Amino acid sequence: MALRVLSVTSEAVPLIKTGGLADVAGALPAAVAPHKIEMTTLLPGYPAVTAALPRKRVVHAWDSLLGEPARLIAGKLGDAPLLVLDAPGLFGRAGNPYVDPAGQDWSDNWRRFAALGRAAADIVGGLVPATGKRRGFDVLHAHDWQAGMAPAYLRWAMPAQALPVPSVMTIHNMAFQGWQSGEVFPRLGLPQAAWSVDGVEYHGGVGLLKAGLAAASAITTVSPTYAQEIRTAEFGMGLEGLIVSRGGDVSGILNGIDTQVWNPESDPLLARRYGAASLSRRMTNKHALEAEFGLDASGAQERGAPLFIVVSRLTGQKGMDVLLETVDHLVGSGARLAVLGSGEAWIEAGFRAAADRHPGRVAVRIGYDEDLSHRMQGGGDAILVPSRYEPCGLTQLYALAYGCVPVVARTGGLADTVIDANPAALAAGVATGVQHGAVTYDSLSGALSRAVALYQRPDEWLRLQRNGMACDFSWRASGKAYADLYRSLIA
Numbered sequence: 001m002a003l004r005v006l007s008v009t010s011e012a013v014p015l016i017k018t019g020g021l022a023d024v025a026g027a028l029p030a031a032v033a034p035h036k037i038e039m040t041t042l043l044p045g046y047p048a049v050t051a052a053l054p055r056k057r058v059v060h061a062w063d064s065l066l067g068e069p070a071r072l073i074a075g076k077l078g079d080a081p082l083l084v085l086d087a088p089g090l091f092g093r094a095g096n097p098y099v100d101p102a103g104q105d106w107s108d109n110w111r112r113f114a115a116l117g118r119a120a121a122d123i124v125g126g127l128v129p130a131t132g133k134r135r136g137f138d139v140l141h142a143h144d145w146q147a148g149m150a151p152a153y154l155r156w157a158m159p160a161q162a163l164p165v166p167s168v169m170t171i172h173n174m175a176f177q178g179w180q181s182g183e184v185f186p187r188l189g190l191p192q193a194a195w196s197v198d199g200v201e202y203h204g205g206v207g208l209l210k211a212g213l214a215a216a217s218a219i220t221t222v223s224p225t226y227a228q229e230i231r232t233a234e235f236g237m238g239l240e241g242l243i244v245s246r247g248g249d250v251s252g253i254l255n256g257i258d259t260q261v262w263n264p265e266s267d268p269l270l271a272r273r274y275g276a277a278s279l280s281r282r283m284t285n286k287h288a289l290e291a292e293f294g295l296d297a298s299g300a301q302e303r304g305a306p307l308f309i310v311v312s313r314l315t316g317q318k319g320m321d322v323l324l325e326t327v328d329h330l331v332g333s334g335a336r337l338a339v340l341g342s343g344e345a346w347i348e349a350g351f352r353a354a355a356d357r358h359p360g361r362v363a364v365r366i367g368y369d370e371d372l373s374h375r376m377q378g379g380g381d382a383i384l385v386p387s388r389y390e391p392c393g394l395t396q397l398y399a400l401a402y403g404c405v406p407v408v409a410r411t412g413g414l415a416d417t418v419i420d421a422n423p424a425a426l427a428a429g430v431a432t433g434v435q436h437g438a439v440t441y442d443s444l445s446g447a448l449s450r451a452v453a454l455y456q457r458p459d460e461w462l463r464l465q466r467n468g469m470a471c472d473f474s475w476r477a478s479g480k481a482y483a484d485l486y487r488s489l490i491a
């Protein structure tokens with residue numbers, strides 16, 4: 001019998017995206033479907049989401065959800081069922097889902113996302129009648145702090161007639177914890193007993209992620225290495241004690257990539273499509289990229305060094321400050337750099353200054369451009385991902401699929417998905433990229449030099465590209481892992 005899972009998320013492609021969470025939440029329904037899991041996604045009704053619903057089929061209404069009237073609208077996310085929490089007082093704001101036009105968190109985020117959690121608990125707990133012939137839900141799956149209150153309401157605030165439903169809490173990034181002032185606690189509609197170390201209380205306030213981690217039946221994060229790392233203070237960011245105390249309830253399941261969208265053999269966004277057996281065709285894409293970025297074209301001068309790319313948030317987490325320090329080294333080794341990203345103002349300015357300093361060698365596009373990111377993966381020689389921490393990371397997975405060799409920090413999902421070209425891995429013919437340790441000038445510039453040296457050995461470089469392209473980072477294995485986890489909770 002198919003299991004019914006409600007996936008609660010604050011973003012999901014193709015409707016609303018600010019980061020990797022949207023890719024994962026959007027892909028999950030199709031990933032688990034082959035394993036007899038029927039996943040419905042619950043999303044907040046931001047303007048971009050409600051506008052995409054062709055008909056407004058209202059399946060439930062709340063007079064007051066955390067003080068706001070709200071409706072539940074049924075729709076589709078791709079081929080999968082979708083429920084949208086339409087509460088204009090909470091979500092009817094254009095722009096970024098979490099911050100106001102000045103870039104500050106909306107001051108009522110606690111109420112907006114508590115309402116999402118309350119609605120989710122009502123739905124899976126059977127307080128919202130199931131539509132049509134559908135049964136109720138078997139499992140709730142909450143993503144990140146925005147959905148953290150869903151397991152908490154299930155645990156602490158369900159009426160006697162509600163159905164007990166197990167829950168999974170997934171951490172996509174431990175740095176974002178949704179901490180709120182303790183003053184909001186009385187307004188959450190939780191019993192006083194929930195104000196405790198094993199409830200929602202966190203450093204004198206309410207921790208929305210912490211609430212979900214304490215209450216959920218199981219916890220996952222998005223790579224096995226990150227699941228270990230968050231047990232330590234450096235990566236656990238205050239929640240390491242809770243993670244350790246949850247012991248075997250915590251596991252890591254790697255994100256997959258959507259191989260329909262990210263496939264160089266069929267990608268309509270590339271100037272020229274190619275496969276592992278026709279990698280020479282990539283040169284057309286490389287030339288197109290050079291022209292697009294205004295980089296010196298591949299002549300005699302450049303032949304001996306790679307075109308590095310970056311597609312990233314320009315933040316400290318991503319190690320972009322250290323990359324800035326190494327730009328001169330990179331250019332000095334003969335390489336070129338094309339950067340696409342946006343983020344912290346001083347880092348954006350730093351890349352602009354680097355491009356001014358090295359015209360034709362370094363070029364930058366500040367902004368978010370999904371199509372350009374495809375062209376970069378299809379034309380760049382190597383992608384740089386020097387993250388200080390990386391729960392899973394998607395850009396290195398896209399790069400592997402596109403024969404763009406990843407040069408990555410040895411952390412989290414980067415450590416789990418890239419095989420370093422050390423002498424043993426090269427001898428065994430299994431290497432797929434270059435890893436470096438600490439995110440420092442010395443370590444990163446060493447990795448860049450190593451990548452340049454590998455590039456100068458074309459047979460070895462081709463091997464790296466082909467090995468990467470042969471890796472299977474589709475959702476096949478991870479879809480099954482989630483399905484097995486859901487089943488284990490109801491066994």
Ligand code: ADP
Nearest residue numbers: 019020312340341367368369370373393394395
């Ligand atoms: P994170 O979610 O921490 O930002 P991930 O690597 O997990 O990092 O996912 C980032 C996603 O956003 C990837 O799909 C990546 O290609 C995309 N991305 C990041 N910055 C940009 C940008 N400036 N333009 C286009 N796509 C971007």
